[in-house]
Amino acid sequence: MIDVLLLAGGESTRFWPFTDKNLTPFFGKPLLLWHYEQVVRIGVKNVVVVVNSDTKEKIQSVPVPKKLTVSYIVQDGNGQGQAVWSAGASFENRPALILNASDIYEDDLLKSVIETHKKDQQSILVSTVRVTSYFPGAYVKMKEDGTILEMIEKPKEGKEPSDSVTIFVYVIPHMKEFRTALKSYAKRPLDGYERAVNKMIKNGTVAKPILTARQWLYLKYPWHILNVMDACLASIKGQNIDSSVKIGKFVTIEGPAIIEEGVKISEGTKIVGPIFIGRGTIVGNNNIIRQSHIGSNCVTGFATDITRSYIGDNSWFHTNYVGDSIVGQNVSMGSGTVCANLRLDESAITSKVKEEVIQTGRTKLGAMIGDTVRIGVNASIMPGVKIGKGSFVGAGVVLGEDLNDGMYCRFTPTVMISQNSKKAPESRDKFKKKL
Amino acid sequence: MIDVLLLAGGESTRFWPFTDKNLTPFFGKPLLLWHYEQVVRIGVKNVVVVVNSDTKEKIQSVPVPKKLTVSYIVQDGNGQGQAVWSAGASFENRPALILNASDIYEDDLLKSVIETHKKDQQSILVSTVRVTSYFPGAYVKMKEDGTILEMIEKPKEGKEPSDSVTIFVYVIPHMKEFRTALKSYAKRPLDGYERAVNKMIKNGTVAKPILTARQWLYLKYPWHILNVMDACLASIKGQNIDSSVKIGKFVTIEGPAIIEEGVKISEGTKIVGPIFIGRGTIVGNNNIIRQSHIGSNCVTGFATDITRSYIGDNSWFHTNYVGDSIVGQNVSMGSGTVCANLRLDESAITSKVKEEVIQTGRTKLGAMIGDTVRIGVNASIMPGVKIGKGSFVGAGVVLGEDLNDGMYCRFTPTVMISQNSKKAPESRDKFKKKL
């Protein structure tokens, strides 16, 4: 069986306010572990994980399934070419199935690539997908015989050589040769990898496209967590409620659900699946929790509404609306704080990433809140706003722009204080009689 | 049977932010249709509706009950005198029961006027009501024989000729003669009508007052919608819940109710009658909806409190308090937004209409919000404030004054952003243990 080369050494700079995208937990398991479990399912025995020096330790702490052997290689420099170059030596001239840890595919695609490789052990295999509008990725230019002539990284819009873009599931049949081809391109972070493939093709290796109809998922920007969450939630079948879960009176639980050990759901609350609620979490009274991922050891407090949102571990809420939002670990919000998720004009929501305004493609998108953030009472976080880890947002703040890591944003309200010339009535009996 | 002349050509300028007061829907039917149904009940066969050129089309689109023939006349100029003048020609010299479309009376009053007319087909009949304090309307000065000597429009306070003011239910026995009398006064928008009656009396026609003990209702200022709503709600007998209505668990429905087809009431909600909920509306979880009129196709969202309020069609809420308020069509409010309905000093609420401060006579009065308004999260709309159609109100705004049509009011909060010298604890286990 082919070994897997899993690229997990990329930086997560566009993923801010979150870090280490490959370690993002879903259902209590870091994304990397989902990859391990997937490759075990399709029969892989060995994985080489390419890490960077910053994340090495955390990645090594991810548990490894029994049936799998994982080794780690620290990559020099940046980019996928460099990553493959760094790891390639350990493959000698064996074949490798190369995957990117921040991309998520269904089992079927990987199985089909492996099947094709078993039948044709000499060709490079490149997974592709058809696009109906411009996509900023690597396009393939085809020969007449249906094999690949050339890969073109990010052609200008209108200059696409075909309607097929590559997705990051490759088979390289002879790693040693490929490494040789990479030699001069490895340090090009953006397209070294594609240039090496092109060179191999020129030197006579056949590169075959494996067209897939499947959509894939990836973590690039922070809001992509919601896409991956949705896919995880969609995989839940039936209601898996641990026997230790305490469910109060007047509670409704509808739809697919995973509710882990020690969870408590208080009176008057409605849970609408698909839903994941991690162990030890306390869902308060009169909540509605819908189509969301709630980490472990959270407390949702009284009358909270969490809808289509991802919540990390140990986060606390109290009478909040958290819609289409992503909340890290150890975050808390004061009573009455709202993460707005829809613009008044209902237009698509943009978000600044590294000074660039990015179209998120979402009409509904709430806040993205890093770890260990504290937000006071009655604050309002505008759609698409990101808050860096360790920051505080004071009571009553209306936050319309991103807030960096480790900042304190205080509301300094303008008030007028004067002698009160008005008098409150001594009694409200006239109102009480009407109740 | 006498024909009805229904004056529906008045402008609705004091009715802002709402338009076309005669078309205001109650229980899904425009007010005009309520008039049609009423006159059918008391036996009338023909109605002539006086419209203006702006509203003609909309008024003609109001459905007409089978037993009624309705014709439309566009009035020239303004005022009731002008309206009667414009319409009078079609009556030849027949009698007419003249009603104002923005006034609402009980069947009994109309029946009693018609009965009197049947017995005395030569006199002008003028409905009157006794007032105990000054009212800015037309007073009657009486002869010793109990007939009317003169009508006096808006006498100065203290100069009232009697304690009886007229209300707009008249019988004119010979319309052709009356039109002649109106000729020179028709263009006086304020008192042409009364002057014509006075002239008729001088010329020998007897004008009899029909005193009624009933209060009548009218739509003049926008808050009057609440009075008419209350009367409509008070007419509901028992619980009329369509068989298609879906009622979730832990729902309480108390008191008289009309709940139309396709309505959904979610778990944990309480409905307190008298209440109308129009077809297709979704009432969310853990709401309280009391003594209100909710239009069709609305969504109330989670944990919303709508109390003694009128809501038009297609409006959306989410964790709002809407008290003693009037909300048009296609309005939405963000989570946490409140329409305050009581001043801190609990004094009567005033509202500016055309630059004049008007006593609304209400201690509890919330917001009046025109069609297609959007309000962000955690906004606060002060008692008696009006918002013009198509306007946006941003998150966190405290709106203490009226906002014109088509405006955008943004909150520009003063905040201070600095490095955060504080640190949030890594764990809240000490708090969680106490839960």
Added chain:
Amino acid sequence: MIDVLLLAGGESTRFWPFTDKNLTPFFGKPLLLWHYEQVVRIGVKNVVVVVNSDTKEKIQSVPVPKKLTVSYIVQDGNGQGQAVWSAGASFENRPALILNASDIYEDDLLKSVIETHKKDQQSILVSTVRVTSYFPGAYVKMKEDGTILEMIEKPKEGKEPSDSVTIFVYVIPHMKEFRTALKSYAKRPLDGYERAVNKMIKNGTVAKPILTARQWLYLKYPWHILNVMDACLASIKGQNIDSSVKIGKFVTIEGPAIIEEGVKISEGTKIVGPIFIGRGTIVGNNNIIRQSHIGSNCVTGFATDITRSYIGDNSWFHTNYVGDSIVGQNVSMGSGTVCANLRLDESAITSKVKEEVIQTGRTKLGAMIGDTVRIGVNASIMPGVKIGKGSFVGAGVVLGEDLNDGMYCRFTPTVMISQNSKKAPESRDKFKKKL
């Protein structure tokens, strides 16, 4: 049986925004009545209450249990020495058990002091407690024989003569003699009392410490009301729910409770004991009321959360969070107003008292709100903030500092109003389909 001299003439200046700390009602009874009932329980027949001229009338209106005779003496000047001097004449040379009305002890301590006095009718008895860190009170310096050599009021930290401080439960065996000793010190408000005891000791009277392990409670600062409340709540055994109480559907009541006559608890609400709810109070729908003292004739409104708080009579709420807070009588809060009870950094909460920043010793402490205060909608009151009686706080205010009696604090938000260049969609059907 020994008579009690109960000192209730102290001013309550540090108790602001509340007044007359000895009259603070718990479970509908002023604190003074709790004292009367206690001394009846331990067998006392006569109490002399020292009052001041301002509070005399109110204190005399406190009902007296049948088995007790109470007389009142107006104290001259300030301080406990002056109080005892003023009252002492009525004791002739009888013994007196001297108690402070704003201190609260368990029956056992008083019983044990009385028992000791019965066996030794010549010694002054001084209750003491061991402290493990510096406490700003009167320390005792001991003789070798275990009797008291001297009392030292507020020694400097590090200069304490022992680890025992006195608590205000004294027996003076011969009041006439003591009064003579007090003569020259009575006007020293801070330490006259202790000096007189010291003088008696020098003159040969034995003063014995009665060491107690019990913690005592006292009302000095306003937040101490929460401590006394907690002790009262802890004394509730089982659920004492009056037969007239109306409990709606889907209500949960857990833990010890006193719920008095005429209380109504509406649908979907959870009550968590220990709890006291005074007569005639209406608890609204979908509330959570936890570990709190709710006075009589209150209305909690819809979706309110009152947690670990003391609420006086006749106060109204509506969708509020009131956490670890103290609310006087006839207070009302608008919908969405929050009394925050935890700092963002979760550090201990301080409060200014007479220009001095006092450590409250609490991590969770909300607002302290005097009588007849009105707070508008969506206001935020910061932890530890005090609001003086009769004051108004406007909608949207974030109140971070104390507000004096009789003030009006208005929010004057900065907004920008412009033509609205945006347009709200005519329909939300796309969102409704997903519901």
